[in-house]
Amino acid sequence: xxxxxxxxxxxxxxxxxxxxxxxxxxxxxxxxxxxxxxxxxxxxxxxxxxxxxxxxxxxxxxxxxxxxxxxxxxxxxxxxxxxxxxxxxxxxxxxxxxxxxxxxxxxxxxxxxxxxxxxxxxxxxxxxxxxxxxxxxxxxxxx
Amino acid sequence: xxxxxxxxxxxxxxxxxxxxxxxxxxxxxxxxxxxxxxxxxxxxxxxxxxxxxxxxxxxxxxxxxxxxxxxxxxxxxxxxxxxxxxxxxxxxxxxxxxxxxxxxxxxxxxxxxxxxxxxxxxxxxxxxxxxxxxxxxxxxxxxxxxxxxxxxxxxxxxxxxxxxxxxxxxxxxxxxxxxxxxxxxxxxxxxxxxxxxxxxxxxxxxxxxxxxxxxx
Numbered sequence: 001x002x003x004x005x006x007x008x009x010x011x012x013x014x015x016x017x018x019x020x021x022x023x024x025x026x027x028x029x030x031x032x033x034x035x036x037x038x039x040x041x042x043x044x045x046x047x048x049x050x051x052x053x054x055x056x057x058x059x060x061x062x063x064x065x066x067x068x069x070x071x072x073x074x075x076x077x078x079x080x081x082x083x084x085x086x087x088x089x090x091x092x093x094x095x096x097x098x099x100x101x102x103x104x105x106x107x108x109x110x111x112x113x114x115x116x117x118x119x120x121x122x123x124x125x126x127x128x129x130x131x132x133x134x135x136x137x138x139x140x141x142x143x
Numbered sequence: 144x145x146x147x148x149x150x151x152x153x154x155x156x157x158x159x160x161x162x163x164x165x166x167x168x169x170x171x172x173x174x175x176x177x178x179x180x181x182x183x184x185x186x187x188x189x190x191x192x193x194x195x196x197x198x199x200x201x202x203x204x205x206x207x208x209x210x211x212x213x214x215x216x217x218x219x220x221x222x223x224x225x226x227x228x229x230x231x232x233x234x235x236x237x238x239x240x241x242x243x244x245x246x247x248x249x250x251x252x253x254x255x256x257x258x259x260x261x262x263x264x265x266x267x268x269x270x271x272x273x274x275x276x277x278x279x280x281x282x283x284x285x286x287x288x289x290x291x292x293x294x295x296x297x298x299x300x301x302x303x304x305x306x307x308x309x310x311x312x313x314x315x316x317x318x319x320x321x322x323x324x325x326x327x328x329x330x331x332x333x334x335x336x337x338x339x340x341x342x343x344x345x346x347x348x349x350x351x352x353x354x355x356x357x358x359x
Contacts, residue, residue, distance in 0.1 A: 049317075085149060087150065087316065089322045089323065090323070090326040090327050091150065091295060091296075091299050091316070091323065093149075095147055095149030095150070119240075119241045120194075120198050122240065123194045123195075123233075123236050123237070123240065124191045124195060126240070127187065127190050127232065127233070128187055128191055130232065131183060131186070131190070135180065135184075138179060138180055139180060142179065
């Protein structure tokens with residue numbers, strides 16, 4: 001009996017290093033920065049790869065894929081600028097920077113100045129305006 | 144297909160800027176020489192339409208989406224240089240004002256879609272219009288979308304070879320040709336059918352309106 005007890009104790013001692021490979025998990029709530037990527041028709045940029053870098057660093061802070069809604073969530077560990085690079089296989093993607101504090105409060109993001117419909121009207125206005133100037137030039141030079 | 148900043152290495156975009164600058168300078172001279180008061184409103188309208196069309200994304204199999212460009216129609220109706228300059232203007236406005244497509248990738252977008260696409264579309268249209276104008280317009284529209292997709296797939300897929308770190312990790316666009324070629328060519332071969340139909344409709348409309356105003 002004593003021999004059996006010693007044998008069991010020995011086996012337990014041998015098993016101890018194996019616990020290092022036993023994956024555990026803990027759940028907690030935290031504030032995250034959530035970035036949503038979508039096309040101009042509001043279709044989400046789903047399941048595409050992304051990388052997040054701290055300002056000036058070459059090793060990514062986080063890599064992954066967007067979720068089904070085209071979202072990226074990350075928890076900054078410090079205040080500063082964060083570069084987000086998202087790339088799909090067919091060449092769509094974004095490379096932009098946002099500024100946040102360590103509590104994931106976003107201070108600024110370098111987003112485009114106009115939203116979708118505004119862009120179309122502004123763009124058409126700029127094009128027609130440029131052609132208007134060009135027509136004045138053509139008229140002046142015509143015999 | 145508007146490639147954003149950060150996808151193309153300077154080893155590629157700097158030489159492309161040199162090539163594009165030369166073509167833009169030559170194109171400006173050609174446009175100034177060839178444009179007159181009758182063609183200018185047409186070109187202005189089609190350039191604005193091309194800009195607006197780029198916001199109409201069509202869903203494609205696989206969950207992605209793509210948009211028509213109108214480059215084939217511009218080239219078939221107004222020639223290569225007018226189409227190239229008009230498309231370049233559209234890409235420049237999109238990149239500089241709205242962040243659609245990058246500033247560093249502007250020459251790739253302009254050369255692939257605006258120049259190569261327009262050149263192929265115009266060539267195919269001129270070669271085939273004596274046989275059948277509708278077919279010539281359709282194929283001009285199709286090639287005007289498909290060829291740029293091929294060139295951009297090649298340029299993107301070359302990035303891991305052109306620019307990588309000491310251990311071989313890509314510094315810019317990470318996927319090679321095995322990924323980029325099917326990812327871009329298959330959707331754009333399908334979308335080219337829509338671009339071809341649009342070119343047939345647009346080309347017919349322009350020709351009818353031109354005839355009408357010529358008679359007025």
